Amino acid sequence: MTDAMTGETCRLSIAITNPQGFHMRPMQAFVETACRFACEVSVGIADKQPVNGKSMWGLLSLGAEQGMKIIIETTGDGAAEALKALAEVVERAYDEVPEPPA
Amino acid sequence: MRMSEFIVREAISASVSAIQKEAVIREMVENLRQAGYFKGNDADDVVKAILKRELLSSTGIGEGVAIPHAKHSSVERLVGTIAICPSGVAFDSVDSEPVFVLVMLISPQERPSEHLRALEGVSRCLRDKSFVVSLRKATSSQQVWDLIANHDRA
Numbered sequence: 001m002t003d004a005m006t007g008e009t010c011r012l013s014i015a016i017t018n019p020q021g022f023h024m025r026p027m028q029a030f031v032e033t034a035c036r037f038a039c040e041v042s043v044g045i046a047d048k049q050p051v052n053g054k055s056m057w058g059l060l061s062l063g064a065e066q067g068m069k070i071i072i073e074t075t076g077d078g079a080a081e082a083l084k085a086l087a088e089v090v091e092r093a094y095d096e097v098p099e100p101p102a
Numbered sequence: 103m104r105m106s107e108f109i110v111r112e113a114i115s116a117s118v119s120a121i122q123k124e125a126v127i128r129e130m131v132e133n134l135r136q137a138g139y140f141k142g143n144d145a146d147d148v149v150k151a152i153l154k155r156e157l158l159s160s161t162g163i164g165e166g167v168a169i170p171h172a173k174h175s176s177v178e179r180l181v182g183t184i185a186i187c188p189s190g191v192a193f194d195s196v197d198s199e200p201v202f203v204l205v206m207l208i209s210p211q212e213r214p215s216e217h218l219r220a221l222e223g224v225s226r227c228l229r230d231k232s233f234v235v236s237l238r239k240a241t242s243s244q245q246v247w248d249l250i251a252n253h254d255r256a
Contacts, residue, residue: 019214020214020217021214021217023218023221024163024169024171024221025158028159028163031196032196056163056196057163057225057228058229060221060222060224060225060229061222061226062222063215063218063219063221063222064218065215065218066214
C-alpha cells in the first residue's frame with residue numbers, strides 16, 4: 001500500500017483481496033461513504049480512465065477482480081479522512097459468511 | 103462483456119405488469135425457464151438466491167434501474183434477462199424511487215470475473231440516461247433487444 005499526499009489531493013493504491021472482486025455490495029458501500037464527504041473522489045484501474053467514485057455507474061464499469069489494484073484519489077475538503085474511510089470499505093470482507101450449498 | 107452476449111433474447115419482457123419486487127423477480131426467472139434454463143426446482147432455487155441477495159442490500163441502484171443477481175450451479179455460463187416495468191416497482195432502491203428497468207444476472211459458482219465483466223457491460227449501456235429512457239418506452243421484447251444490440255454495435 002502506498003500513500004501520497006500533495007496539498008488537497010490524497011491518493012492510495014490498494015489491491016483487491018476479495019475473491020469475488022470489487023463487487024456490487026462494496027461498490028454500494030463505497031459510493032455511500034464517498035457521498036458523505038465534500039471532496040471529489042475518483043477511482044482508477046490500470047489502463048482505464050478514472051471514474052467518479054460517487055457514482056455507481058462509474059464503479060460498475062471498473063471490473064476490478066481479485067488481485068487487481070485500484071487507485072483512489074480524493075481532492076478537496078476532507079480528502080485525507082475520506083481516503084481513509086474509503087480504504088476501509090475496500091479492505092472490508094464482504095463474503096465472510098460462506099454460501100450454503102445450493 | 104457486451105449485454106447482447108449474455109442477455110437471453112427470448113426471455114426479455116417489455117411489459118411486466120407486476121409492481122412487487124418478488125413478483126417481478128419470479129416473472130423474470132420464469133421467462134428464463136421458458137427459454138430453456140433451469141430444470142426441476144432450480145427456478146425456485148434461483149428466485150430464493152436472488153431474494154436472499156436482495157436482503158443484504160437492494161440492487162436498485164437508482165435512476166429507475168435495478169440489477170438483481172445471484173450465483174447458481176444450474177447455469178454453465180452467465181445468463182441474463184431484462185424486464186421493463188412501465189408502472190414501476192417498489193425496490194427499496196438507494197434513491198427510494200421505483201424501478202422501471204431490471205437487468206437480471208445469473209452466474210455460475212466460482213466465476214466472479216464473468217459477473218464483473220457483465221456489470222461492466224450493463225454500465226456501458228445503462229449509465230446513458232437517454233438509453234434508459236428509450237428502454238422504458240419500448241413496447242416489445244424485440245424493441246428492447248434491438249436497442250441493446252444497436253448500442254453494443256455503436
